[in-house]
Amino acid sequence: PRLKIVEGRMFRPGLREVIVSRSISRRFRGAKVGDSIKIGRSTWSVVGILDAARTAYDSEIWADYNEISGEFERPIYSSLLVQCADGAAMSAIREKLAGDRRIQLDVFGQKEYFETQAGSAAPIKVLGYLIAAIMAVGSSFAVMNTMYAATAYRTREIATLRVLGFKRRNIMLSFMFESLLLALLGGVVGCLMALPMNGVSSGTSNFNTFSEVAFDFRVTPQLMLEGIVFAAIMGTLGGLLPARLAAKLTIVRALRTEG
Secondary structure (H helix, E strand, O other), X not given: OOOEEEEEOOOOOOOOEEEEEHHHHHHOOOOOOOOEEEEOOEEEEEEXXXXXXXXHHHHOEEEOHHHHHHHHOOOOOOOOOOOOOOHHHHHHHHHHHHOOOOOOOOOXXXXXXXXXXHHHHHHHHHHHHHHHXXXXXHHHHHHHHHHHHHHHHOHHHHHHHHHOOXXXXXXXXXXXXXXXXXXXXXXXXXXXXXXXXXXXXXXXXXXXXXXXXXXXXXXXXXXXXXXXXXXXXXXXXXXXXXXXXXXXXXXXXXXXXXX
16 A cells, blocks of 8 residues: 655654554544553654555554664664565465574565454454444334234224225335334444544454554445444344234224224
C-alpha cells in the first residue's frame, strides 16, 4: 500500500522521535504531533502522523532502529521488509534462504504474512457469530410470541375471513406477511442503531507478535442489506408456526373464542 505522512514530518535518525499511525493517534491520548509518549524508559517526541490506508500498518509506531534497539537492548532484527521486483524475485530469495542452513528465516509475501497475523482476530469473529446466533434465536422466539398473541386476539377476525370465503392458505400467508413486515422493520431499526459504530477504532492483541492490531468497525451497505435479509428470514421462521395455527382454526371454534 501507499503509505504517506499526512501531518508533521518523518522522524530524524539518531533522535528519539517517532511517527504514529492515524489510528493510534485517534485512539490514544497524547499521540498527536508535538506530544510526547513514553517508550521503554525514555520519552519520545511525536513528529508525524502516518496514513496507512486501513492496513495492518495502522497498528504501528515507527522510529529509528538504532534508537529503538538501544532503548530495549535488543540489537537484533525480528523481521525484515524487503521490496522485490516481482514474484519471481521473491521466489528466488526464498529458495536461496531455504538452501542456506546458517540462516533460519521464513519468507512470506506481504499478503500471506498478514493473513497469518489475522488469526489473532479469530476470537472476535467467533464471539460475533455467537452473539448473532443467540440474538437470532431470541428474535425468532420474540416474533413467534408476538404472532401467537395476534392469533389469539384476532380469532373472530379469522372466522369472519373464513365465512367470507378466504382459504386457509390465504390466512396463513397474511400472517406470514405480517410477521415478515415486523421483522423487516426491526432489521431496518437495528441497522440504523448500528450506524454510529461505523469508523470506530479499536484493537486486539496479536499473540503471534505480542503486539496490538488496530482495526475499524465498518457498517457498509452490503452488511446492512445482509442484516435486513437475515432479519427477514428469522421473522419468517418465527411467524411460521403461529400462521399455521391461525390457518387451522375452524370457523366454529374461532367464533366461540372471546376476542
